[in-house]
Amino acid sequence: MITCWVLVGVLGVLVLLHALFEVHYFLRMFMTVFLARFCRKRVHILDETSVYGLCATTDIDWLLYHMNNARYLRELDFARADFYERTNLYREICLQGTGVVQSASTIRYRRFLKPLTIFKITSKIIYWDEKTIFMEHRFVTPSDGFVRAIAICRQRLLDCSAESVMGGLIDRGVKQNGSLETGVTQIPQVRPEMPVEVARWLESNDVSSAKLREQPLAPLQVVATHC
Numbered sequence: 001m002i003t004c005w006v007l008v009g010v011l012g013v014l015v016l017l018h019a020l021f022e023v024h025y026f027l028r029m030f031m032t033v034f035l036a037r038f039c040r041k042r043v044h045i046l047d048e049t050s051v052y053g054l055c056a057t058t059d060i061d062w063l064l065y066h067m068n069n070a071r072y073l074r075e076l077d078f079a080r081a082d083f084y085e086r087t088n089l090y091r092e093i094c095l096q097g098t099g100v101v102q103s104a105s106t107i108r109y110r111r112f113l114k115p116l117t118i119f120k121i122t123s124k125i126i127y128w129d130e131k132t133i134f135m136e137h138r139f140v141t142p143s144d145g146f147v148r149a150i151a152i153c154r155q156r157l158l159d160c161s162a163e164s165v166m167g168g169l170i171d172r173g174v175k176q177n178g179s180l181e182t183g184v185t186q187i188p189q190v191r192p193e194m195p196v197e198v199a200r201w202l203e204s205n206d207v208s209s210a211k212l213r214e215q216p217l218a219p220l221q222v223v224a225t226h227c
Contacts, residue, residue, distance in 0.1 A: 025074075029078065036081065036084075036085035036086050043087055045088075045170060046124070049082055049083045049087070049124070050122045051079050051082045051121050051123075052120050052121075053078070054116065054117070054118055055071075055114065055115055055116060055119065057116075059071045065115075066113055067112065067117075072107060072151070073105065075139075076105075076121070079123045082123070088169065089165070089169065092168060092169055093157055093160060093165055096161070096164060097160025098159045098160075099158045100158060101158065102155055103155070104154040105153040105154065106152050107149055107150070107151040108150050110147060111146060118141070119139050120140045120141075121139055122137065122138045123135055123136070123137050126152075126192065127194050128162045128191060129163075130162060132155060133162050133165075134154055135153045136150065136152055137152075139151075166191075
C-alpha cells in the first residue's frame, strides 16, 4: 500500500513539473552544457561550432507540416550554450564582467524543416564592437547541405568590454589539458570589418529606436460609469 502511494506521489510530482515547467527544455540544456564542458573538443573563439537537432512532433506548427517559426530561435539557445562553453567565452565574460544578454536578433527563413528532419546549427562570431558581440547561426540540413534559415544575434556584455574579452581569448588560443592544442594557428587580435548585412540591420534598429523615442506617451483613458 505504501509503495502505491509513493508511486502516486512521484507521478504527481512529475505531472506538476511538466505543468509548471518545460522539463525537456531544461534537461536538454543541462545535457548540452555538460557535453560541451566535459566531452566535446575546445575550439578557438573565432572558429565555427555546430550542434545537431531534430524537428520533433512538439516543434511543429498547427498545420502539422513544418517546424514552428518560434522554435528556430529557441534552438539557438542550445547552439549558443555549446559555443560559449567550448570557446570559454562565457567564462571569460564572467571573469571580466557580470554576464551577457541577447539584445536583438533577426532571422531569415529560406526553406522549412519537415517533422523528424535532422538539422545542424553552425555558430560563429562575425563581428564585435566595444559592448556587443554579433553571432551568425545557420540551420543546415546535412542530407543536402542547404541552409534552411540564417540568424544574426547581438549579444550585449554587461559591465565589461567586448574588445577586452575577445582580445584575451584570441591571444590565449585554445587550451587542452593546460597547454595550447597542437596545430592551432595563433590568430592576431584584429577585429574584422562589419559585414554589410550587420551594418544595414543596425541602421534599421537605430531607425526603430528613434521612432520609439519620438512616440509620445498615450494619454490615460478615463472610463466613465453611469449609475
